[in-house]
Amino acid sequence: MSAKSTINTYTSLLTLARKLRSDLAGVELILLYAYNRTGKTRLSMEFKGEGKRKTKKNPTGSADTLYFNAYTEDLFTWDNDLENDSARGLRINQASRFFDGFKNEPLEPTIDQYLRRYADFDFDFTFEEVQQGNESFSRPVFVKFSKGDESQIKISRGEQNIFIWCVFMAICEQLLKYPEAYSAVKHVYIDDPISSLDDNNAIAVACDLAQLLRRTASRKDQNGAPAPIKVVFSSHHALFFNVMCNEIGRAKEGEPKVAHKRYFLHNPNGEGAYMLRATEDTPFFHHVASLAELQMAATLGTGKLYTFHFNALRSIMEKTASFFGHSDISFCLKALNNEDNLALYNRALNLLSHGKYAIHEPTEMGEDNKELFRRILEDFTTAFKFDLPDIVGAPMPAANPAASPAATS
Structure with missing residues (x-):
């Protein structure tokens, strides 16, 4: 389940903003996925600021970007x-x-x-x-x-x-x-419009936004000549991003196709260089991105594991099983090549992924369950060969093979 693509590195958000503007000369829309704290909001402001710089094309420095x-x-x-x-x-x-x-x-x-x-x-x-x-x-x-x-x-x-x-x-x-x-408005930049929304509303908003962006891409001026508004959309919300990719990428009868690019933005060390990776491996890209988030959360010393992470891992395993034409996660568990722990993993994922865990008021896992989570995640990503290291920037820490904690609620 590996998909290689070119990764470009940018030394600052300004150079990255200029890259996005350059891309928009050839497409109507850029879809950008990035984790929280990557610099998405600052990137949107750099993009907006670049549009206000006085140039030959913009001698008055008039703002060319409507942003959210x-x-x-x-x-x-x-x-x-x-x-x-x-x-x-x-x-x-x-x-x-x-x-x-x-x-x-x-x-x-x-x-x-x-x-x-x-x-x-x-x-x-x-x-x-x-x-x-x-x-x-x-x-x-x-x-x-x-x-x-x-x-x-x-x-x-x-x-x-x-x-x-x-x-x-x-x-x-x-x-x-x-x-x-x-x-004067040539661009619209939308960054994370769905904070505090549940998944149902997130999907509804994504579908409505995609429909609006199709219309901005085919906008005409008062004389009937093409006058498209070029758009950058960025989000840390994997489901929202995936729905947007599906809606924009799907051909619709009677509507022109929206020329667009999709990117994964990563800032490996929280400072310095920004890595931009083209990705066309949707609709399953957001599962890979979510796995990368889980991998960072599971990293010893720097990550933090909460009870809701078991829900996220089970959800990804269910989607992976569905991708291969199977109805439940037993397909994934049998593929882990770990017969000794098959029953333990199955019990843990069934028991620990069905609690009413609030993401906005998270509860940290106990040490035994953290260790168990790391073992399941490592076996899963190894068995299915997800292409994560160059996204995450750090390998998955090995779990202690001698430990065999019991799943507790």
């Missing part, structure tokens, strides 16, 4: 109204031009259209009139939420994030509807 990342989410700040305990909602940062999209037409219907797909609460903007040069328009300053008969309710962090994402999607719709109003 952690900084976008920071434009919205939750206010609990501690004084009166009633006017709860999100305050909107007025220093950003992100909200200029509201001056073409009301965005609420489009925001609501997207929000209905993922949530069941309502929203209401408060506006103020602002002056921009010789032009004035209403800009949102606050948004409150309600549900049924309850007004000004407190919504969860995940609900906040999905609402902000729906605002961004509505602004993207403006790019398509009013190309002349956004003539």
Whole structure:
């Protein structure tokens, strides 16, 4: 299950951002997978900053990138109204031009259209009139939420994030509807839009985003001439990335094919060089990427293993068995060439992967189960020859062959 591809190294995020811009001269979309703490958000800002540099093509230094990342989410700040305990909602940062999209037409219907797909609460903007040069328009300053008969309710962090994402999607719709109003925008950069979302919503958001990106790739200007918006999408969420690859790569009747590239971004030491690897081995790429994450978590001395990692390992083994046409993980276990521990591994994966483990409040494994996890993972990756070392940057630490801990809950 090995798939070799070229790996290029970049000395800084700026040189990497320039590489992505160069790629977009020949394709409409770049899909970028990277782990957390790789530098994805900083890369998006370098990409945006490069588009504001004064050049012969851009003598005024006008921004050419609409972006969504952690900084976008920071434009919205939750206010609990501690004084009166009633006017709860999100305050909107007025220093950003992100909200200029509201001056073409009301965005609420489009925001609501997207929000209905993922949530069941309502929203209401408060506006103020602002002056921009010789032009004035209403800009949102606050948004409150309600549900049924309850007004000004407190919504969860995940609900906040999905609402902000729906605002961004509505602004993207403006790019398509009013190309002349956004003539300076040549690129859209989207980094990790689905923090705090469950898998069902992650899949729904990915499908909707892929559909929107197909439309940006085939956008035309007011005269009917091709005017595609070039897009970079990056994520650490393996499932989200995989769905995006499938949706973009799938041929759809009556729709043009989206020319795109897929990359795995790795920063082996957390600093210094950045490694960019082209990958076309989807739809199973995200399983390999997830295995690489598990391998890092299992590394002695530097990694941390939590109870939910057994769930992740079992899920990957199930997908691997399915890939080879088998219905359950017994196929993978029999292939491990470890008859002595077959029953132990099977019991551990059945028992330890079905607890209600919260990823946001993780519980670290006990030492016995850590050792058992390392043994199963090492045997699995060895038996199926996954191509991981050049991605992870460190070999899987060998488990103690003499140890034989019992699986405990």
